[in-house]
Amino acid sequence: LSKCVVTCFQEYTLSEYLRMSGIYWGLTVMDLMGQLQRMNRQEIIDFIKACQHECGGISASIGHDPHLLYTLSAVQILCLYDSLDAIDVEKVVDYVKGLQQEDGSFAGDKWGEIDTRFSFCAVATLALLGKMDTINVDKAVEFVLSCMNFDGGFGCRPGSESHAGQIYCCTGFLSLTGQLHQLNADLLGWWLCERQLPSGGLNGRPEKLPDVCYSWWVLASLKIIGRIHWIDKAKLRRFILACQDEETGGFADRPGDMVDPFHTLFGVAGLSLLGDEQIKAVNPVLCMPEDVLQRIGLQPDLLS
Amino acid sequence: QHGRVKVKTTAQQEEEKRKEREKKLQIYVAARDACFTKRKDGVFDDEALQLTQQLLSSNPDFATLWNYRREILLHLETVQKIYEAELSFLESCLKVNPKSYGSWHHRGWVSARLPRPDWARELSLCDRCLSLDDRNFHCWDYRRMVVKMSGVPVKQELDFTDRLIGSNFSNYSSWHYRSTLLPLLHPQAPDTPSQYSLPPEYELVQNAFFTDPNDQSAWFYYRWLLGRGTRCVYVSREEERVAVAFSRPVNVSTFLLCFLFLVFSSEALLCLLPPGTISDVANEHNLTVHWTEKHSHRDCALYTGRSESWCRDTATDLELFRSELSVEKTSVLQSELQSVRQLQELEPLNKWCLLTIILLMRALDPLGYEKETLAHFQTLKVSTRPHIS
Numbered sequence A: 001l002s003k004c005v006v007t008c009f010q011e012y013t014l015s016e017y018l019r020m021s022g023i024y025w026g027l028t029v030m031d032l033m034g035q036l037q038r039m040n041r042q043e044i045i046d047f048i049k050a051c052q053h054e055c056g057g058i059s060a061s062i063g064h065d066p067h068l069l070y071t072l073s074a075v076q077i078l079c080l081y082d083s084l085d086a087i088d089v090e091k092v093v094d095y096v097k098g099l100q101q102e103d104g105s106f107a108g109d110k111w112g113e114i115d116t117r118f119s120f121c122a123v124a125t126l127a128l129l130g131k132m133d134t135i136n137v138d139k140a141v142e143f144v145l146s147c148m149n150f151d152g153g154f155g156c157r158p159g160s161e162s163h164a165g166q167i168y169c170c171t172g173f174l175s176l177t178g179q180l181h182q183l184n185a186d187l188l189g190w191w192l193c194e195r196q197l198p199s200g201g202l203n204g205r206p207e208k209l210p211d212v213c214y215s216w217w218v219l220a221s222l223k224i225i226g227r228i229h230w231i232d233k234a235k236l237r238r239f240i241l242a243c244q245d246e247e248t249g250g251f252a253d254r255p256g257d258m259v260d261p262f263h264t265l266f267g268v269a270g271l272s273l274l275g276d277e278q279i280k281a282v283n284p285v286l287c288m289p290e291d292v293l294q295r296i297g298l299q300p301d302l303l304s
Numbered sequence B: 001q002h003g004r005v006k007v008k009t010t011a012q013q014e015e016e017k018r019k020e021r022e023k024k025l026q027i028y029v030a031a032r033d034a035c036f037t038k039r040k041d042g043v044f045d046d047e048a049l050q051l052t053q054q055l056l057s058s059n060p061d062f063a064t065l066w067n068y069r070r071e072i073l074l075h076l077e078t079v080q081k082i083y084e085a086e087l088s089f090l091e092s093c094l095k096v097n098p099k100s101y102g103s104w105h106h107r108g109w110v111s112a113r114l115p116r117p118d119w120a121r122e123l124s125l126c127d128r129c130l131s132l133d134d135r136n137f138h139c140w141d142y143r144r145m146v147v148k149m150s151g152v153p154v155k156q157e158l159d160f161t162d163r164l165i166g167s168n169f170s171n172y173s174s175w176h177y178r179s180t181l182l183p184l185l186h187p188q189a190p191d192t193p194s195q196y197s198l199p200p201e202y203e204l205v206q207n208a209f210f211t212d213p214n215d216q217s218a219w220f221y222y223r224w225l226l227g228r229g230t231r232c233v234y235v236s237r238e239e240e241r242v243a244v245a246f247s248r249p250v251n252v253s254t255f256l257l258c259f260l261f262l263v264f265s266s267e268a269l270l271c272l273l274p275p276g277t278i279s280d281v282a283n284e285h286n287l288t289v290h291w292t293e294k295h296s297h298r299d300c301a302l303y304t305g306r307s308e309s310w311c312r313d314t315a316t317d318l319e320l321f322r323s324e325l326s327v328e329k330t331s332v333l334q335s336e337l338q339s340v341r342q343l344q345e346l347e348p349l350n351k352w353c354l355l356t357i358i359l360l361m362r363a364l365d366p367l368g369y370e371k372e373t374l375a376h377f378q379t380l381k382v383s384t385r386p387h388i389s
């Protein structure tokens, strides 16, 4: 498996527009496997430093524009390395704060795309930095709740269809802001557990194919709302393992497909949530090793 | 990164592929560097538009390049022709990759800045895109923006989902859309559901689940449509407590008038009354739960000689239960129960069917149907999801 992550790091020119997240996926896998020391720590920290912009935001790579998605990834990586002081934290906070809109939502960057993913990125970044109080949390919560649907799930914006990735962001958001009681957990849990297909894998929306990354989003959401026992864990475990490529050790979206670091992280993290003892415990809200969050002193809420 | 099948290749094939990739990569890197240099030098010209176009055609997720294009467009004079050209370039991008966040956001950005916007064309683009993939949520979201910007009547959109559902019942996106449109069409949540023109709505859903009883889309929608918008107040004399249950989460702080509230969840609250308040069986007590936010209340009387009492209502206050378009009329629920039972005779082990029957029975008469619901629960437990213990 480590071999896969290392190879993935070597051929990534085409995906440099998301490199910061790629590094986060790869490093988190390594940390969960207890192999973090195999990566070049200093090189990565220097890279992150070079990606912080004047405005405080962090970009996916050098020459690219800053964005909340990569700002969160960078902060997550620095937490893994216990090196937040490598960047200007105050400026990051200002950047995040500056992206909050009047209705409480967050734009991904200065070009104004609104999405509940960005609400999650914003509060996750600030929670990791211990600076949640710098934004209008009430308004932020109000916006996320306005995206709740008839099925108890959430979409990108008010009126958007429920989607497992978005539900993960919104339940994670409500956990970090201490507002999980706002969920209709039984209704949402029902929708989520119906994502499981006969193969054991989970899909992201009704009538879609199963996928390792959706398996993580659904599983983590169920964990957050205290209903992980509503799915067949053994079957899901078999599905995730079937997505592992024997040759490289990495994971694909479905059995037989190409592996990539994104699905490798969510495969490994999923196995961790399912209780695999070879893997470190993962936090369902932030998708980071629990021991890292303990060090920071961050314990996001979970429903029981 | 999704759905790319891994194929076994020989060493020679591998080598050829590698060379080809390398060549493509060189072209890519050259174009990328040229873009970055131009941008750094503050150049906002036609050539930059062409270079970014070349790159974005195959890499629409390269967000920074869309940003550069926006900078160029803002720099140029706002000319209808240039923006029109941008839209047709975007259309070709969306044809190749209809699920790129960057392309859709850019289209919204351009459309909103067009000197003479053509929303009808945008709506027909959505029609075409959804005819290719009726679940593309990017396109649905763009459609909602177009509808909002150009004031397309709600009824027209509802008719649109009629057509999509008509051609494919298993279309969760359309059912979802309906759930947002119906309340808009009936802004004053009616006391009489007949105003809601619900009968056709029920007919539509029933057609769907009779056609394919295993398709979950219609069942999720049906459950929402039936609603279970009940509030329930329960008073226990002996335990000296009041329990209040809601059909959807509520904000607890509005209830602090009471002496001590224990919160089970945001949908169920428990109030412990001071000792002696209601313990005398000879007294009658009238309790009122006030919902301050919505200026509504619910009375519950504990009569002389009774040890407990409970009151429930089926969403008379629809404002409180926005997402629960509940039906008050027992007769409607009765006739729904009849239909679903017919289906159950054909499909005795269909879990959606069983579950819906249970919900209807519990809404209608929980005690009267107790035996039957328990039997159905047993069937569900044994036959459908054996892993749930």
Ligand SMILES: [Zn+2]
Pocket (backbone or CB within 6 Å): A211, A212, A213, A214, A253, A263, B002
């Ligand atoms: Zn995936």
